[in-house]
Amino acid sequence: MRAIQITELSGPDGALSEVELPDPTLEAGALMTPGEGVLIDVEAIGVSFPEVLQTRGEYQVKPELPFVPGSEVAGTVAQASSGFEPGQRVMAFCMLGGFAEKAVAPVHFTFPLSDELDFAQGASVILNYHTAWFSLVTRGKLEAGETVLVHGAAGGVGTASIQVAKGVGARTIAVVSSDEKEKVAREAGADEVVRSDGDWKDAVLELGGADLVLDPVGGDRFTDSLRSLNRAGRVVVVGFTGGSIPEVKVNRLLLKNTSVVGAGWGEWALSNPGYVAETGAALAELIDGGFVRPIVGARFSMDQAAEALKLIDGRGATGKVVLETA
Numbered sequence: 001m002r003a004i005q006i007t008e009l010s011g012p013d014g015a016l017s018e019v020e021l022p023d024p025t026l027e028a029g030a031l032m033t034p035g036e037g038v039l040i041d042v043e044a045i046g047v048s049f050p051e052v053l054q055t056r057g058e059y060q061v062k063p064e065l066p067f068v069p070g071s072e073v074a075g076t077v078a079q080a081s082s083g084f085e086p087g088q089r090v091m092a093f094c095m096l097g098g099f100a101e102k103a104v105a106p107v108h109f110t111f112p113l114s115d116e117l118d119f120a121q122g123a124s125v126i127l128n129y130h131t132a133w134f135s136l137v138t139r140g141k142l143e144a145g146e147t148v149l150v151h152g153a154a155g156g157v158g159t160a161s162i163q164v165a166k167g168v169g170a171r172t173i174a175v176v177s178s179d180e181k182e183k184v185a186r187e188a189g190a191d192e193v194v195r196s197d198g199d200w201k202d203a204v205l206e207l208g209g210a211d212l213v214l215d216p217v218g219g220d221r222f223t224d225s226l227r228s229l230n231r232a233g234r235v236v237v238v239g240f241t242g243g244s245i246p247e248v249k250v251n252r253l254l255l256k257n258t259s260v261v262g263a264g265w266g267e268w269a270l271s272n273p274g275y276v277a278e279t280g281a282a283l284a285e286l287i288d289g290g291f292v293r294p295i296v297g298a299r300f301s302m303d304q305a306a307e308a309l310k311l312i313d314g315r316g317a318t319g320k321v322v323l324e325t326a
């Protein structure tokens with residue numbers, strides 16, 4: 001099979017090589033119990049920030065070189081130890097090995113792909129939407145009728161979080177940095193949009209404030225996130241695309257009974273198959289209800305993987321970036 005490996009840690013431009021490799025088997029894979037799992041003929045591969053970091057050796061998962069990156073795929077089942085039939089359309093989280101024509105994933109991390117979604121959308125669901133559900137509902141205790149402020153709202157986690165929040169019955173305010181990203185946030189379903197280069201905190205307060213801030217960006221906007229919250233508000237920390245890790249003056253947390261909550265989906269999900277199944281079922285309902293429709297901002301062929309990573313690295317990505325094998 002054709003695959004893309006990371007062969008050196010020199011960043012998106014030089015790190016990737018296209019190679020021929022033997023097909024994977026159910027005997028081995030990043031998250032596999034030998035003999036149990038699903039072998040997938042891959043049609044589409046989700047590309048995300050962690051793969052950019054992996055080309056520099058800066059992500060917490062640091063496999064030995066060379067390795068095939070790629071945490072999620074969509075395609076058809078070639079072989080399954082249980083639960084799935086050959087030919088069935090699926091989406092799956094494999095953690096590594098996704099940048100390839102075939103990939104293996106555990107049964108509990110493989111889900112039927114709804115006919116409502118194409119393969120590229122299927123490759124956009126697991127990482128971002130499971131993270132959004134975990135961050136908003138499990139960690140952030142979001143309830144219907146509340147208002148959610150989403151930073152990086154045109155990005156992968158951002159667009160997913162807008163749609164999951166809407167599915168839960170919340171109102172959403174998106175924070176974005178450009179006109180193009182504003183369009184994407186609105187396409188995702190944002191009720192209101194404010195600009196990160198303007199006085200977004202006051203704009204949010206004028207809109208009635210937020211009950212929950214979902215923050216995949218970090219950096220210097222953190223204090224204004226706290227200030228934009230209503231009483232008993234929550235800031236859910238998801239990531240740091242802005243580059244720097246904010247610090248909180250904890251006296252601020254007393255002013256309006258504020259919680260700052262961490263959401264590390266991988267840490268939770270990788271050790272908890274039952275939770276993964278519950279989230280998959282909740283998201284299947286949101287797909288059926290028309291709330292979850294991943295926005296694929298860019299599609300590349302597999303041999304353009306470096307271009308895909310550079311788009312994310314340069315802050316140019318919107319929605320999900322996807323590689324296609326065909």
Ligand SMILES: NC(=O)c1ccc[n+]([C@@H]2O[C@H](COP(=O)([O-])OP(=O)(O)OC[C@H]3O[C@@H](n4cnc5c(N)ncnc54)[C@H](OP(=O)(O)O)[C@@H]3O)[C@@H](O)[C@H]2O)c1
Nearest residue numbers: 131152155156157176177216238239240241242263264265
């Ligand atoms: N905690 C978890 O479980 C978990 C799970 C999945 C992902 N993540 C993390 O969540 C973060 C977001 O992932 P994503 O896939 O949504 O990324 P993405 O699609 O690239 O979106 C990130 C957004 O961050 C904003 N941003 C602000 N400053 C930036 C900068 N200097 N460089 C790049 N982007 C910048 C951009 O929006 P504007 O230009 O509009 O500001 C961009 O749309 C990543 O750090 C990822 O590792 C965490």
